[in-house]
Every structure is written in structure tokens, then in C-alpha cells.
Amino acid sequence: MTPKIAHFLAEHAPATPCLVVDVDRVEARYRSLHDVLPLARIYYAVKANPAEAILRRLVSLGSAFDAASWEEIRMCLDAGAQAQDISFGNTVKKVSAIANAHAAGVTMYAFDCIEELEKLARHAPGSRVYCRLIVENEGAEWPLSRKFGTTLDSARDLMLRARALGLDPYGLSFHVGSQQTTTDAYEAAIARVGMLFTDLAAAGLNLRMVNLGGGFPIRYREDVPEIDRFALAISHAMTEHFGNDLPEMIVEPGRFIVGDAGVVSSEVVLVTRRGLKDDTRWVYLDIGRFGGLAETEGESIRYGIRTPHDGGATGQVAIAGPTCDGADIMYEKAPYALPLDLASGDRIELLSTGAYVSTYCSTRFNGFAPLTEHYI
């Protein structure tokens, strides 16, 4: 939690649940990534947090943007971004979204299959396209499954087909999974990309861009490797596989830029033991899985928690949200210990909740209004 957020919470005690984001911290994170990877252009993953204050700040810093939908492209344009600095990074796009993006001047599009390529050729003719490879997500705390990406063989065919369809076969992308905590996945993926570059060059196709995706981890409750470790591994791997003929490099950080710039302030609604054999103490908050903490599904992302009683004796707890839904439990297996003095009415903070919280929030499940947001 930054001093600015701590001060804001102390001074205003805003109604809970709410998300408070320090936009200066967003800027600092952008700069820190740019410093260690100066050769890579940063395309901020808008889906992590599309708040106008964040987009405007990043525009002022010269960031580019990775958009998941036509609506996100519109948010970027409204915040002052130029169309040529926006990548339409979702491999699954409605025809109407492609047409809108093309009309707005967006020139770069992701794809991973022939059907999408044909849609792009028709509705965004001549555009720069990049093919997403499927890579291992081992080491990621929020892996991306088999939903996206294609094989090396298939990507080769598709890039040749892109040229035949009058598109600009611009580059390749991969995504190692979100909150990726090892550098191995990047190194392995870059090696594959390098092979395909060489192979396609032999077939007369000169790709010019590698999109390294996002996935850079932030610290929740456990240490993660520093960003310079990732930068170093990526730079090494790129040099190893491309020599001095480095292609344009793109990174798409979301969580890394905004994650630790945000804090959720929440009220404890109830603390009780349920009278069951295990005697677990249950803590119920006024925010849960359907109020924005969707990444706690499967207890994947484990947020740090601050309470007014920190320093006192603690005991193991299960932590759940305020709805009548039995699935609205954040942590039941993960080892969470909270102060024994914690009680209904206390205000607590969920740390590093700037990414993937505000937009996952449900419109009104159980009647609860969406999370209020403060950008300071």
C-alpha cells in the first residue's frame, strides 16, 4: 500500500467495498519496466484495469495499448491514445468489432486460426497480423489453458496464408500465463518463435515483430523474482535466437503495471466459528468472488490482508464473501491466519488488488452495487 493510499483511506474512510488506486504508482511501474526492457514497446493490457485515469496517465508516458474488444479500443481512443498505438489482441473477435477497429484506424490484430484470419482479411484488409502460438503455462498462477494459440506447424501455414490473403504477416506472439513466476517459460517460447522466424524466412516471409505477451508477476503474499530477472532472461534469449537482427519487441503487461497500485478497502461483516468439528473461524467480508475478487477462484491469487489488529495473536481462518452463494468463498484451503481480535465492523485492506478486480465485479449479484473506485 502506497503512502498516498494509506493517507486517502485514513482521511476519507470511503464507503466500503471500494478500490483505491495510486496513479503515480502506475507510472512508476510503467517506468520500471521500460527501464529494464528499453528495446520492448509496452502495450498495456487494458483488461487489467481500463479506468480512464490510468489510460490517460499511460498515454502521457507514451505507452501503447493491448485491447481485448472494440469497447476497450474506444476507451483508449477516448483517453487520447492514437489508433496506431493500439493492438487488437484478442484472437476471438466479432466481425462488427473488427470492422469498427479498422474504421477507427487500428492496424494490428492477433489471430490463431484460419477462420479468424479470413475475417481479418475481409474486414480489416491489409492489416498487420500476428499469430499466437500455444506455449506451456507451467509456473503461472493464472494459466491460460488450451483456449488460445496454435502449434508451430499450423502457425507457419497461417502466416503464409496471411500473405496470400493480402494481409501483412507481421509477427508472432505467445502468452506464458498470468502471474508467471519463472523465466523458463519465456525462454522456451522465444526459442520456438526464433525457429519459426528462420523457417518462414526460408519460405520468403520476413516477420518483423515478437509479442512476448504479459504475465510478469507481482508480489502478493510471497516473493516473486524481480522484473530485471525476467528482462535479463528475455534479452538473453532474444539475442541467442535472433543475434543482432532483433525484431520489434512488444510486451503486454497488465497486472505488473496496475496490480500493486491498488488496494481494496472492505468491511468485516461477520466473524464466527460454525460449531462444526474442525472449528474453523470464518471471516465474511463485504466483497467476495462476485464483487471483484474473481481471481480467488480455486484460491489461485492470494491477496495480502491488513487489519487494524495486526501484531496481535492470530489464528487460521476461512474467508468468504457477503453473498448467499456457497461458491462465494475466497480462501478455505490456503493458509490464512488473521488476528483473533478481528470482529464485525472492522475495516481491512486487501493488498495489490489494482488488477483484474474492478471489471470482474458483477453488476448486482445479491443486490450488491459494483465496487466503488477511487483514482488518486
Added chain:
Amino acid sequence: MTPKIAHFLAEHAPATPCLVVDVDRVEARYRSLHDVLPLARIYYAVKANPAEAILRRLVSLGSAFDAASWEEIRMCLDAGAQAQDISFGNTVKKVSAIANAHAAGVTMYAFDCIEELEKLARHAPGSRVYCRLIVENEGAEWPLSRKFGTTLDSARDLMLRARALGLDPYGLSFHVGSQQTTTDAYEAAIARVGMLFTDLAAAGLNLRMVNLGGGFPIRYREDVPEIDRFALAISHAMTEHFGNDLPEMIVEPGRFIVGDAGVVSSEVVLVTRRGLKDDTRWVYLDIGRFGGLAETEGESIRYGIRTPHDGGATGQVAIAGPTCDGADIMYEKAPYALPLDLASGDRIELLSTGAYVSTYCSTRFNGFAPLTEHYI
């Protein structure tokens, strides 16, 4: 899909994704439940779908309401419900919510622990309270876990304590889990409730109400027992355990009332094979887990699907949503076969999506606007 919905979709072809609900069907379902369980008062579980058109229709039919939050209570009052016909059924309530409900005239509250009881005694003094028992959820497709309810022993102590705190120890409740497909769970739970009634009567406490919860199943892709089977089992069990001295009976249906009154109309965004070994065909829709289909988590609720190509040759598919999130997959293991002719741009219908869809929808994940709703 009711003829009215089919007609509406054919005539208006509303922008997708959207939810269309036939309010006459809601009424028919309410009446059918009332017919088979005439002795039970129906408290509609507002969380299933709090649309004003639904609440107004149910008010006109004499329904009572089970609210999960102060906001849901407000929705019911705004739709014309009387405060005495509203139960505040969430066992986890903010103090401010209890105070608001009490001020608005709500007199019935759920609880399952001493801490909540003390909040009620203080902020809703004199109210009727009922204690929620933990029961087996076996047979439920959306079970409710260990988040709610307490043991028989603990409930006994709590009801005596309620009296000591100046509250009205009114009754007991349980919930067998949502989309409960067997009658056994109701029978077992009623037996336990009956025991506790007897036990507390011996201690000088005469409870007057049994809240049987909801959970009545609807047909998705597989047949479920008819509602009269549940009504019969419940009536038998109540008579067996209470004889002629039947307490007030409450049921809290949500899914049963609105589930099959709604249809989601969606556009197919992409159909492709990913070039992987298994050669699965992937179908991407413009609605997914974060656009309202949250109950597909773990592939629990399996909606029926209609396509324009029904009747033609089919093949196994995986079905995913439109976001960049790898978790946004509805069905990958469940056996779904869809027509081989299905293609990008087709409109399809997800059947029986009237319950637990509109409100789970995220505010704007990946930039996508919330599901549009039509009540006809």
C-alpha cells in the same frame, strides 16, 4: 423456450448477447408450485433474478420474498411488496443493512451464529428470527458448502439464546443446495428439524415455522423429477414428523420460478479447430462465464443450446466465452455436440437461462457491456 420468446427473437432480432424473459411463464411456474404445495408460503429468492417486471408480477400474485441484502429489500419494496412479506434470508448481514431493514419494517431474519444473533438483537430488536441448519447437499448440482448453517446442538442453544436476547425464536431453516435433483435431502432435513422442534418444545420454546429453502430443480439437458414428487415427499415428511400440528411452511424457490422463463440469445464469434492433437472443435460465443454464465463454473450447470442448424450432422465441441481469460471456458469436458455447419455470425440460444445469469454478469470485463435484458 416459450412461443412468446421465440416470436420476440424472430421479430426483433435484438442485439446480442441478451436475455429474454417471458414474465407469463414466471407466473405459470409460481402457480404450479403453489398448486402442489398449497400449505407453503412462497418466498421468491430475489437473487435468482431481481428484475422489476418479475418482482411486480410476483407481488400481484401474492408472493413473499427472500432477500439477500438491503438492496434487494429495497427492490422488493419499490416493486410494491409489503415489508412484512420480506424475509432477510442472508445469514451474513452488515449492521447497516439490518438497521435499514428494521427501519423499513422487515420483521423476519435468518441467522446461524451467536455473533449474528447479537447484531439482530441490537439493530432489529424483537424481530422474528430463524436459525439455519447445515444439511447434506448431496444430489445438488450447485451445492452450498460449509459457508452457511450450524449444527443441531448449536441451533438449540442459539434459539434459547434468541429468546434471552428479546428476539422472537420463530423457526428453523435449511438449504439442500441449488438444483437439487433428489427428494432425499429434503426428507432427511425435515427429520432433523422435527427433532429440534420437539427438543425445544420440551425446553419451553414453541417454534412456529419451518423454512424449507429452495433448490427445486429445473430441466436443463436432462430430465429432473417433477415438482409434485418434491411436494409429495415434503408433505409426507412434514406429516410424519409434525403430525397434525403443522408449523407455518416457507419455501424459497428462485431457479424453479424464473429459470426456464428465460433464454439468452448469443452470436457465435468463432468456430475453429486449434490444430492440436485432440482436434477438438472450439465454439466461441459472445457471452461467457464473466458475461453471466457463472454457473458453468466447474461445468456445473449445463444449459441446453439451440442453433439454426439443428437436425444436421453434429460433432463434439468445447464452448468458450469471448474474453481473453483462459478461465472463460464453459464446457470442455461435458459432452456437447453441436452442428458441423455452425459458423461465425450464427445466432444461437442458451435455454433456461432466466435464473442466476443477469446479475452474475460482470460490469465490463474485457470492455464488454453487461447483458441486455428484455422482459416480455
